[in-house]
Amino acid sequence: VSARTPFIAGNWKMNLDHLQAVAFVQKLHWTLKEAKHDAGTVEVAVFPPFTDLRTVQTLIDADKIPFGLGAQDLSTHDSGAYTGEVSGQFLAKLDARYVIIGHSERRQYHAETDEIVAQKVQAALRHGLVPVICVGETAEDLEKFGASAVPVGQLETALADVPADADIVVAYEPVWAIGSGQAATPEQAQEVCAKLREVVGATLGPDAAARTRVLYGGSVKSGNIASFMREPDVDGALVGGASLVVDEFAAIVRFQK
Ligand code: PEP
Numbered sequence: 001v002s003a004r005t006p007f008i009a010g011n012w013k014m015n016l017d018h019l020q021a022v023a024f025v026q027k028l029h030w031t032l033k034e035a036k037h038d039a040g041t042v043e044v045a046v047f048p049p050f051t052d053l054r055t056v057q058t059l060i061d062a063d064k065i066p067f068g069l070g071a072q073d074l075s076t077h078d079s080g081a082y083t084g085e086v087s088g089q090f091l092a093k094l095d096a097r098y099v100i101i102g103h104s105e106r107r108q109y110h111a112e113t114d115e116i117v118a119q120k121v122q123a124a125l126r127h128g129l130v131p132v133i134c135v136g137e138t139a140e141d142l143e144k145f146g147a148s149a150v151p152v153g154q155l156e157t158a159l160a161d162v163p164a165d166a167d168i169v170v171a172y173e174p175v176w177a178i179g180s181g182q183a184a185t186p187e188q189a190q191e192v193c194a195k196l197r198e199v200v201g202a203t204l205g206p207d208a209a210a211r212t213r214v215l216y217g218g219s220v221k222s223g224n225i226a227s228f229m230r231e232p233d234v235d236g237a238l239v240g241g242a243s244l245v246v247d248e249f250a251a252i253v254r255f256q257k
Helices: 018-034 050-062 088-093 104-109 114-126 139-145 149-159 186-204 206-211 225-229 246-253
Strands: 007-011 043-047 067-071 098-101 130-135 169-172 213-217 236-239
Touching: 007 169, 007 213, 007 246, 018 043, 018 050, 018 067, 018 246, 043 098, 050 067, 088 114, 098 114, 114 130, 114 149, 130 149, 139 149, 149 186, 169 186, 186 206, 186 213, 186 225, 225 236, 236 246
Parallel strands: 007 043, 007 236, 043 067, 067 098, 098 130, 130 169, 169 213, 213 236
Antiparallel strands: none
């Protein structure tokens, strides 16, 4: 039996205000409850915009909803004159457990380099947050270097100064598959996820490689999730578009291998 509990993470991106977030989380909770989903078998986490975190945390806490909470980004700094930034210590105070780092939209539209991603991983770990480290190649990279060279390099930089016992999640998200409706094949996902697990092993050691969850992300839907979950090195999914539709996201969480 794998020690790696499957992990289904919903990245809402810049969608749902705090009132819509409450309605969404309640409906998702009831849908999974009605379907008798066993929260111990698949871990669910939601990643709302910063402005929703407090409201969602209060709801999760009050109604004992078994969802993990995460942010979509954090500052490299802990506090100070950094207008518009959000510190990992503030996220930790809100009981956020996870933080997405290095999503391709941050790399693409906000010029986040591999070095900035590495600094953000350190910032997350300083505050006890679990970084969900996103890596992946563009269509151009894929043509030039194949699938794994770019994500492997990105992960090596991100993990350079990470201690062996750190709790991290890795997400392989080919940029060409994000929001495109064109998911990678399960074989492609498996191949790169296995290489990324090797990077975790080479940098943090074999125990970390065995326990770290490696996710696939990119046009995951209820119709393809099971095919990814059947792959030995795919431990879950980071879901964008389909995480905003209650029934669809609930069906992803309830995948049957
Ligand atoms: C994402 O942005 O992390 C993602 C995987 O998006 P989508 O599921 O919409 O492709």
